[in-house]
Amino acid sequence: MVEKLKDFPCMNVRIRPYGERGYLLDALNDDARLLIERALALEPPTAYEESVPGADNLLLLFVRPPDLSALRAWLDRLEGGASKRKPRTHCLEVPVVYDGPDLKAVAQATGLSEAEVIAIHTAPEYRVRLMGFAPGFPYLDGLDPRLHLDRKTSPRDRIEPGAVAIGGSHAGIYSVASPGGWHLFGRTDLVLFQPEKAKGTPGDPRAIFALAPGDLLKFKQVEG
Amino acid sequence: MEIIEILSTGVGLSIQDRGRSGWRRFGVPPGGSMDRSSAQAANQLLGNRPDAPVLEILMQGAKLRILEDTWVALAGADLGCEQAPWTACAVTAGTVLEFPINRSGLWAYLAVPGGFYADRWFGSASVDLRNGLGVPLQQGRRLTSVAGAPSLSLDRVGRRVLALDQQRDFSKPMQFELLPGPQFDLFTTEARDQLVSARWTVSARSDRTGFRLQGPELAVPESIRSEPVLPGSFQVPGNGQPIVTMGDGPTVGGYAKLAVLREADLDWLAQCRPGTKVSFKWADLF
Numbered sequence: 164m165v166e167k168l169k170d171f172p173c174m175n176v177r178i179r180p181y182g183e184r185g186y187l188l189d190a191l192n193d194d195a196r197l198l199i200e201r202a203l204a205l206e207p208p209t210a211y212e213e214s215v216p217g218a219d220n221l222l223l224l225f226v227r228p229p230d231l232s233a234l235r236a237w238l239d240r241l242e243g244g245a246s247k248r249k250p251r252t253h254c255l256e257v258p259v260v261y262d263g264p265d266l267k268a269v270a271q272a273t274g275l276s277e278a279e280v281i282a283i284h285t286a287p288e289y290r291v292r293l294m295g296f297a298p299g300f301p302y303l304d305g306l307d308p309r310l311h312l313d314r315k316t317s318p319r320d321r322i323e324p325g326a327v328a329i330g331g332s333h334a335g336i337y338s339v340a341s342p343g344g345w346h347l348f349g350r351t352d353l354v355l356f357q358p359e360k361a362k363g364t365p366g367d368p369r370a371i372f373a374l375a376p377g378d379l380l381k382f383k384q385v386e387g
Numbered sequence: 388m389e390i391i392e393i394l395s396t397g398v399g400l401s402i403q404d405r406g407r408s409g410w411r412r413f414g415v416p417p418g419g420s421m422d423r424s425s426a427q428a429a430n431q432l433l434g435n436r437p438d439a440p441v442l443e444i445l446m447q448g449a450k451l452r453i454l455e456d457t458w459v460a461l462a463g464a465d466l467g468c469e470q471a472p473w474t475a476c477a478v479t480a481g482t483v484l485e486f487p488i489n490r491s492g493l494w495a496y497l498a499v500p501g502g503f504y505a506d507r508w509f510g511s512a513s514v515d516l517r518n519g520l521g522v523p524l525q526q527g528r529r530l531t532s533v534a535g536a537p538s539l540s541l542d543r544v545g546r547r548v549l550a551l552d553q554q555r556d557f558s559k560p561m562q563f564e565l566l567p568g569p570q571f572d573l574f575t576t577e578a579r580d581q582l583v584s585a586r587w588t589v590s591a592r593s594d595r596t597g598f599r600l601q602g603p604e605l606a607v608p609e610s611i612r613s614e615p616v617l618p619g620s621f622q623v624p625g626n627g628q629p630i631v632t633m634g635d636g637p638t639v640g641g642y643a644k645l646a647v648l649r650e651a652d653l654d655w656l657a658q659c660r661p662g663t664k665v666s667f668k669w670a671d672l673f
Contacts, residue, residue, distance in 0.1 A: 181569050182617045182647045215411045215638060217614030224411075224617075293613060295414040295639030298518050302613055302639075331641075333613075338414070339519055358519035361415075364510040372413050 172198055173238040184212075184228050188221045188238075196221065198241050200377075208237045216293040216376045218302065218333075254288055254379040257336070259327050260387035263347035265315075269329070273309055281384055283307045284348060289334055291378045299338035299356030299372045303380070306334045318344035325350045327382065334382075351382075389454050390499055390532040393524055397448025397486060400524045402503055403496075405438040407511035411638045417618065418513040418520075419634050421494050421595065421657040425463030425555070429498035432460035432475035432547050434539035439502025440512040442530070444486055444495040451497075453482040454529065458500055458537050462549065464492025464557065464658060473549040475537070492557035492658040501533030515635055517596070555655065563652040564670045568620060568644035573608035581605055582621070582629070582645060583667050590628075591661040595635040598656060600665070601628055608643045616640040619648035631656060 172194040179187045188199065199221060203214055210227040223234075261281050270277045289303035296302075306329060314330045319342060322328075326337040330345035337343060338355035353373055360371045368375055393400065403426065406419025420426035420443055427437045442451075447466055453459070460475035461468060466486035470476050472495065478484075486495065505512035506521065514521030524530075539547075571579070581603050590599035604627035615638060616622065621629040622642040631648065632640075648656060649670065659665055 179569060180566075181615075182566065182619060183650055185617060187569055187615070213409050213411055215615035217639060218612035220614055222615035222617075293639060294412060295613065295615075296637050298410075298414045300414050339517075341517075356519075358508065361508045361520065363507055368410075368413060376412055 170243050171239060171241070172243045173241050176238055178231055178234060178238075180228075180231065181222060184226070185222055185224050186228070186231070186234055187217075188223065189219065191219070191221060194243055198243055199238070202241050208234060215295075218292055218304075252377060252379050254381055255374070256383050257327075257351050257353050257380050258385040259285075259349045259351050259382050261349040261384055262387055263327065263349040265328075265346040266348055269310070269312065269346050269348070272312060275309070280310070280348075283309060284329070284334070285382045285384055287381070289380050289382075291374050291376050291380070292333070293376055294372075294374070296335075296343075297337070297339045297341055297356075298358075299374070301335055301338075301355070301374050301378075301380075303334040304332075306332060308332075310334075312346060314344035315346060318342050322347065323350070324355065325352060327351055388532060388535055389529045390457055391442075391530045392452045392454055393449075393526055393528045393530070394452055394483065395448060395450040396524055396526060397444065397446065397450070399443075399445030400449055401443050401514045401516075402440050402505045402512050402521070402524070402530075403443040403514070404440045404502075404512045406513050406634060407509040410509045411615070414638050415509055415518070416515065416596075416635050416638055418511060418515045420496065420513070421634065422463055422492075422496070422654040424651065424654045425494070425658075426496040426498075428473065428549055428553060429460045429462035429496040430502065432462070432473075432549060433458055433498050433500055433537040435498060435500070435502050435537075439498065439533070440505045442497040442503065444497060446493060447486055447489045449486045451484045453478050453480060453484065455480050455535070457532065457535065459484070460498040460547075462496045462498075464495040465490040466495045468495070473554040475547040477545050489660070490558075493660055494658060499530075499532040500535060500537045504531040504533050517635060555658075557655070557658040560664065560666075561652075561655055561659070562666045562668055563656060564649045565621075565646040565667050566649065566670055568646045569614070570608065570611060570643035571645060573611075573643050574623075574645050575606045578605040578623075578645065583669055586664050586666050587629075589656075589659045589661050589663045589665060593661060595633055597622075597633055597636050598631045598659075599628060600631065604628070605645070610641045611643055613639045613641045616644070617647060619650060619653040620644045621646040621648075633657065
């Protein structure tokens with residue numbers, strides 16, 4: 164039985180309808196997530212339109228939604244064999260000038276020194292779990308629990324693109340000028356989103372966005 | 388050919404089509420006309436593709452000069468233009484179309500033969516200023532149509548009217564149909580009942596990203612981990628007042644979602660002016 168679950172990692176995935184054309188897939192482990200993403204790219208179900216990753220789930224959108232049982236059957240057919248050969252994703256190094264306005268307050272709130280906060284923020288390898296809030300904005304998994312803080316009670320009206328920030332259990336980087344409630348640590352000159360490259364009907368996301376869901380990155384402190 | 392000159396933009400003017408698909412996973416909202424069915428009706432009147440770019444006119448104040456003899460179709464909000472909504476008319480060069488008062492609805496759609504020629508971002512001509520897709524239309528700007536004349540045969544016809552049963556009267560009080568949202572189970576029975584028993588008022592703090600509703604304060608469950616959000620979703624933040632996500636709204640969010648509007652009803656809600664009273668009922672699914 165255990166062997167069977169390994170070969171068919173999607174058997175325990177929960178399906179819930181969302182709206183008239185969507186299904187949310189819950190209870191995804193990493194194997195199931197990878198397997199489904201790959202199958203959607205290679206042999207998607209009929210009338211499939213697009214998918215959107217969430218922190219714990221995945222939304223599938225359809226032009227014409229299949230019956231729940233047809234989607235269940237599609238998922239149950241996906242075999243896990245290939246997922247054992249996980250491709251090693253390249254880890255992007257993101258240079259950060261740590262001069263953000265909330266560094267001091269975060270140090271105070273966590274009982275750490277500013278240097279320790281920076282050391283803890285630059286230590287882990289982060290994974291882009293999902294993107295959203297604005298085009299190109301990555302929600303990064305891997306933030307040290309010592310830096311898990313509630314969002315600011317009064318959000319800022321305007322945050323510049325390139326602002327490196329933390330919010331809740333995620334680290335992130337602001338991708339367009341926008342209001343926002345995350346704690347600002349510093350800034351990077353990495354350009355996350357280039358709208359001018361999105362003109363026409365573009366094919367390659369890599370030309371437009373610095374990051375994609377699933378990517379790995381590390382922050383590196385540099386002088387301003 | 389150059390077909391329309393903008394004499395005044397009024398409250399808001401932009402080029403829109405049915406929006407973009409395939410880019411939500413990168414955080415790009417679907418966008419598109421706020422009332423897609425009216426935009427489609429305007430195109431249908433001229434025999435255009437349903438997704439041809441149209442001019443979206445918000446409330447009153449816009450003034451447009453016709454530069455060539457052509458056809459123009461109007462649908463959606465009634466903004467007091469001499470040409471009635473839900474009609475297509477032959478217009479002569481030099482005609483000025485004015486939209487002086489907001490009689491019903493919020494968004495009017497103006498179509499020209501073949502649609503407007505427009506730049507595209509992520510495959511769509513829909514302008515999304517918040518996300519840097521496109522530039523605002525300015526006074527003096529000249530817009531170009533793809534074709535000179537409608538693709539329909541309109542010999543000796545000066546006017547077309549949309550079938551009456553396809554026209555919408557946005558001054559009529561509406562009860563919209565809801566599907567349960569992904570976090571329906573997290574809300575109290577009382578909150579679920581209040582959503583459909585109360586009358587809600589469309590707040591003035593509504594825009595292309597979301598329509599806010601004012602009414603009884605709903606009991607709010609814990610925030611959830613960030614997950615995908617579809618247009619039409621009723622997100623309930625800490626103050627217990629639902630925000631209905633619109634087409635330009637964020638693609639992910641961390642507020643629990645109590646309900647989702649049917650897509651056709653979202654078009655109609657988008658036409659409800661601030662102060663409009665609306666009510667809801669659960670769709671008959673069970």
